[in-house]
Amino acid sequence: MKGEERLDPCGEEDLNELMRQRRVKLEKLKERNIQPYALKFNRTDLIVNLRQRFQNLQQGEESDYSTSVAGRLLALRLHGKASFADILDSSGKIQLFASADQLGLEDYEFFTTLDIGDWIGASGKIFKTRRGELTVKVESFQLLSKALRPLPEKWHGLRDVETRYRQRYVDLIVNPEVREKLMIRVDTIHALRDYLDRQGFVEVETPMLQLIPGGATARPFVTYHNALDTNLYLRIAPELFLKRCIIGGLEKVYEINRNFRNEGVSYKHNPEFTMLEFYWAYVDYLDLMDFLEEMLSSIIADLRGSTVIEYQGQKLDFTPPWKRITLLNAVSQALGREIGFYMELDELRRIAEENDIQLEKNWGKGKIITELFERLVEMNLWQPTLVMDYPKEVSPLARTHRNDPNLTERFELIVANREIANAFSELIDPLEQKSRFEQQAAQWEAGDEEAHRIDTDFLRALEYGMPPTGGLGLGVDRLVMLLTDSHSIREVILFPHLRPEAF
RNA sequence: GGGCCGCUAGCUCAGUUGGCAGAGCACUGGACUUUUAAUCCAGGUGUGCCGGGUUCGAGCCCCGGGCGGCUCACCA
Numbered sequence: 001m002k003g004e005e006r007l008d009p010c011g012e013e014d015l016n017e018l019m020r021q022r023r024v025k026l027e028k029l030k031e032r033n034i035q036p037y038a039l040k041f042n043r044t045d046l047i048v049n050l051r052q053r054f055q056n057l058q059q060g061e062e063s064d065y066s067t068s069v070a071g072r073l074l075a076l077r078l079h080g081k082a083s084f085a086d087i088l089d090s091s092g093k094i095q096l097f098a099s100a101d102q103l104g105l106e107d108y109e110f111f112t113t114l115d116i117g118d119w120i121g122a123s124g125k126i127f128k129t130r131r132g133e134l135t136v137k138v139e140s141f142q143l144l145s146k147a148l149r150p151l152p153e154k155w156h157g158l159r160d161v162e163t164r165y166r167q168r169y170v171d172l173i174v175n176p177e178v179r180e181k182l183m184i185r186v187d188t189i190h191a192l193r194d195y196l197d198r199q200g201f202v203e204v205e206t207p208m209l210q211l212i213p214g215g216a217t218a219r220p221f222v223t224y225h226n227a228l229d230t231n232l233y234l235r236i237a238p239e240l241f242l243k244r245c246i247i248g249g250l251e252k253v254y255e256i257n258r259n260f261r262n263e264g265v266s267y268k269h270n271p272e273f274t275m276l277e278f279y280w281a282y283v284d285y286l287d288l289m290d291f292l293e294e295m296l297s298s299i300i301a302d303l304r305g306s307t308v309i310e311y312q313g314q315k316l317d318f319t320p321p322w323k324r325i326t327l328l329n330a331v332s333q334a335l336g337r338e339i340g341f342y343m344e345l346d347e348l349r350r351i352a353e354e355n356d357i358q359l360e361k362n363w364g365k366g367k368i369i370t371e372l373f374e375r376l377v378e379m380n381l382w383q384p385t386l387v388m389d390y391p392k393e394v395s396p397l398a399r400t401h402r403n404d405p406n407l408t409e410r411f412e413l414i415v416a417n418r419e420i421a422n423a424f425s426e427l428i429d430p431l432e433q434k435s436r437f438e439q440q441a442a443q444w445e446a447g448d449e450e451a452h453r454i455d456t457d458f459l460r461a462l463e464y465g466m467p468p469t470g471g472l473g474l475g476v477d478r479l480v481m482l483l484t485d486s487h488s489i490r491e492v493i494l495f496p497h498l499r500p501e502a503f
Numbered sequence: 504g505g506g507c508c509g510c511u512a513g514c515u516c517a518g519u520u521g522g523c524a525g526a527g528c529a530c531u532g533g534a535c536u537u538u539u540a541a542u543c544c545a546g547g548u549g550u551g552c553c554g555g556g557u558u559c560g561a562g563c564c565c566c567g568g569g570c571g572g573c574u575c576a577c578c579a
Binding site: 016017018019021060078079080081083084086095099101130133149150156157158159160162165216217218219259263264266267273358418419420450473475477478498500501 | 504514515530534535536537539542547549569571572573574577579
C-alpha cells in the first residue's frame with residue numbers, strides 16, 4: 001500500500017508537498033474573489049468537431065470563427081509572455097495559445113498559475129500554428145474547477161494496475177486506451193441490441209433479486225429483505241424468467257444485464273459480469289448456431305473492420321462457417337481412442353484419473369466426459385469452435401438430444417480457450433424438467449453447492465405449455481476482451497472488484 | 504485457497520557486499536511571445552506497504568501481516 005493511500009482522502013493533515021501547494025493556490029483564489037468551482041460554462045464546440053471542421057486550415061492561417069471549448073488542462077508550456085496549453089474534453093485534445101497581448105497582464109498571470117488537472121473553459125479564434133497544430137487563441141478563459149491532486153506524469157502515465165483499477169477516474173484521464181476500450185464495449189453492447197432489435201426481439205428486464213437462484217450452476221450471493229423477512233439471492237442467470245416470458249407468448253425476448261456469481265476472481269472472472277441471453281420460440285439449437293455465427297461475424301466486421309482480429313498476438317478468424325465438433329468426438333480424438341456412454345463408469349473414471357482429473361464420488365459418466373473435454377480439448381481451442389451435444393448430466397435445462405438419450409441439444413462457442421456462448425434447444429417438457437430438477441436436488445443433498453434447486457413456480461409455468469424454443473447466453477465482457485485484445489476482464493470493466501482498500 | 508513475483512518521492516523507476524535514500528517527469532523560483540516530452544539556470548521532494556526480530560548500523564537479512572500481479576485449482 002502506498003503511503004499516500006493511507007491518508008484520509010478528505011483530511012487536511014499530512015498532505016504531500018504538491019497537494020499543499022494547490023490548497024494554498026485555492027486560498028489565494030478565494031482571496032481574489034475568484035470562484036474556483038464554477039456554476040456552468042457555455043461551451044459552443046466539442047473538440048472533435050473543431051478538428052473536423054478546420055482540418056483544411058493552412059499552417060499559420062487564422063479563421064474568423066470564435067469558439068468556446070472546455071476541458072481538463074493536461075499540459076502547460078510557458079514561454080514568458082505567451083504560453084501553450086492542452087485541454088482534453090470527452091472527444092479529444094486541443095491546444096490553447098494564451099498571450100499577455102490577448103489577455104492583458106493580469107489575466108495572463110492567472111493563466112500561468114493554473115495547474116495541470118484543472119478544468120477550464122476558454123474562448124477565442126481558431127487558428128493553426130506554424131507547426132500545423134490546431135489551436136484556440138485565448139481571448140478569455142475561466143477556471144471551472146480546481147484540482148487539488150496532481151495527475152501522474154505525462155510520458156509513462158499511470159501504470160500501476162492496482163491504482164488504475166481503484167482510481168479508474170485517473171486512468172481514464174491519462175491513459176487514452178482505457179477510453180478507447182470503453183468505447184468498444186459501448187459499441188459492442190449497442191451493436192448486440194441493435195442486431196436483436198432488428199430481428200424482432202424485445203428487450204425485457206427480469207428480477208435481479210430472486211428467491212431461487214436458477215438458470216446456471218454457480219454459487220450465489222445471498223441478501224435479506226427486511227419487510228418480507230426472507231433471504232433473496234442475486235441472480236446467477238436470467239434464464240428461468242426469460243423462459244417464463246416465452247411461455248407468456250412473447251416469442252422472441254432478450255436481456256443484457258448483470259449476473260452475480262459468488263466464486264473466484266481471476267483474469268476471466270469478475271463477481272458481477274454482463275450477460276446477453278435471448279430466447280426464440282420455434283427454433284432449435286441448430287438454428288441458433290447459424291444465427292450466432294451470422295450475428296457475431298457481422299458485428300465484429302462492423303466494429304473492427306474485418307472478421308479476422310488479433311488477440312494476444314494470434315489471429316482469430318470469425319469468418320463463417322466456424323468449426324463444428326461434437327463433444328464426444330472431440331474427447332475421443334484428443335484421447336486417441338473412442339469413448340462414449342456405452343463404457344462402464346469405472347473405465348471412464350480410470351481414464352479421467354490417467355489425465356490428472358480429481359474425481360468426485362457423485363460424478364456420473366456425463367460429468368466425467370465433460371471434465372475430460374475441458375481438460376483435453378477446451379484449453380487447446382483457439383479459433384472459434386462450436387462444440388455440440390453436451391451430456392444430459394451437466395445440462396439440467398437443455399432438451400434431450402433427438403438421437404441420443406445421454407446427450408442434450410446444447411452447444412458452446414469456444415474462442416481462445418474460453419467459453420463465449422452457451423446455447424440449447426430448451427427443455428420444454430414439464431415432467432422431464434421436474435425429474436431433472438429432482439436429480440439436481442439429490443446432488444445438492446450430496447453437497448454440490450452449485451447444483452440447481454427446484455423452482456416450483458417455473459415447473460408450474462412449464463405445465464401451461466412452452467413452445468419449442470432455442471435459448472442462448474453470451475458473455476459480453478469476454479466478447480469485449482476479444483475485441484479489445486485485453487488479457488484481463490478487468491480491462492473491460494470500468495470498476496472491477498478488488499479487495500477493500502485500507503485508508 | 505496453493506505457488507512465484509512485486510510494493511522506494513505526486514508518477515515511472517534505479518539502488519552495489521548490510522554503511523550519508525537517488526534519477527527522469529511533475530513541483531517551486533528565475534529567463535524566454537509559435538511550443539507540443541518546449542528549452543536554459545537554481546531548488547525541496549520520503550511513514551522505503553505495516554508490525555516485530557537480527558545487527559554498532561536494515562530499503563536490503565529473518566518472522567508475521569496487508570494489498571496487487573501472474574499462475575494452478577474452481578468457475579462463465
